[in-house]
Amino acid sequence: MSDDNILYECRLRGKYRLQGLRTTNPVAVGDLVYFKIETGKETAVIEQIEDRTNVIVRKSTNLSKAAHIIASNLDQALLVATIDQPRTSTGFIDRFLATAEAYHLHSTLVFNKIDLYTPAQMEELNKLKHIYSTIGYAVLEVSAETGQNLDELKALMKDKVSLFSGHSGVGKSALVNAIDSGLNVRIGDISAVHHKGKHTTTYAEMHPLSFGGWIIDTPGIKEFGLYDLEKETLAQRFPEMRNRMSACRFANCTHRSEPGCAIKQAVVDGQIADFRYKNYLNMMADAVSD
Ligand code: GDP
Numbered sequence: 001m002s003d004d005n006i007l008y009e010c011r012l013r014g015k016y017r018l019q020g021l022r023t024t025n026p027v028a029v030g031d032l033v034y035f036k037i038e039t040g041k042e043t044a045v046i047e048q049i050e051d052r053t054n055v056i057v058r059k060s061t062n063l064s065k066a067a068h069i070i071a072s073n074l075d076q077a078l079l080v081a082t083i084d085q086p087r088t089s090t091g092f093i094d095r096f097l098a099t100a101e102a103y104h105l106h107s108t109l110v111f112n113k114i115d116l117y118t119p120a121q122m123e124e125l126n127k128l129k130h131i132y133s134t135i136g137y138a139v140l141e142v143s144a145e146t147g148q149n150l151d152e153l154k155a156l157m158k159d160k161v162s163l164f165s166g167h168s169g170v171g172k173s174a175l176v177n178a179i180d181s182g183l184n185v186r187i188g189d190i191s192a193v194h195h196k197g198k199h200t201t202t203y204a205e206m207h208p209l210s211f212g213g214w215i216i217d218t219p220g221i222k223e224f225g226l227y228d229l230e231k232e233t234l235a236q237r238f239p240e241m242r243n244r245m246s247a248c249r250f251a252n253c254t255h256r257s258e259p260g261c262a263i264k265q266a267v268v269d270g271q272i273a274d275f276r277y278k279n280y281l282n283m284m285a286d287a288v289s290d
Pocket residue numbers: 112113114115116142143144145146166167168169170171172173174175186187188
């Protein structure tokens with residue numbers, strides 16, 4: 001899309017395709033590119049790709065070191081979650097947050113469907129809100145249905161490139177349509193249709209917001225996680241562990257069974273939430289060693 005918001009179908013110059021890139025896709029969603037409009041046509045040729053401020057990648061499953069860039073130049077990650085209908089597990093939330101940390105992407109949790117929550121569920125939300133906000137993740141509570149707090153969500157997204165994720169059914173499409181009626185997307189669906197029959201699992205879409213900013217939707221978000229989490233650095237992806245691990249007796253403490261572990265002590269003292277620590281242990285069991 002050009003600066004004056006005209007959409008051109010672009011192709012790459014041969015040289016970009018021929019360079020021995022370590023990525024399986026030379027140009028990715030979110031890239032800033034310079035392109036030249038072809039005379040007398042509505043198509044264009046990409047001349048140059050600007051340096052990326054960050055990327056989220058999926059490592060290829062084959063043994064080559066090539067990675068597929070899912071999206072680039074992101075400002076933030078928004079994880080849409082729900083206490084109920086469907087329930088988002090903290091296991092999923094923590095895996096998402098840790099992966100975003102690995103990419104140095106700041107995350108905000110957006111709990112949707114608050115119009116449906118019982119008093120007990122509101123209480124649970126408040127507990128989660130306290131825990132996550134204490135460790136540095138803002139928590140919004142919204143309803144796409146009633147419009148509650150959507151102005152906060154809009155303010156958060158304005159003029160930013162936001163990764164917009166969450167399990168199917170949490171209300172991503174409903175939220176996007178509620179904050180930007182002009183957009184009218186069914187998040188996820190578009191890409192599902194595009195890729196019918198192909199076995200591409202990660203495919204991102206970028207949509208402009210009428211009030212300024214962009215959302216990046218990645219239906220293959222299940223791929224987002226674990227690939228980039230390594231046992232050796234996993235604790236650093238948990239802000240409340242990162243802050244405390246220098247106090248562990250052993251410099252290479254994995255915070256599982258070592259004596260003198262400041263992390264385990266903080267869990268016992270109630271300074272680190274039990275469920276966060278349990279999720280850390282589960283992720284350690286799954287994470288790769290590099
Ligand atoms: P997506 O898969 O994340 O895009 O989810 P959808 O936007 O398709 O929403 C899934 C279902 O939840 C739909 O039936 C929506 O009408 C409903 N829904 C979405 N947001 C809310 C909300 O805030 N409150 C209530 N009660 N229902 C909602």
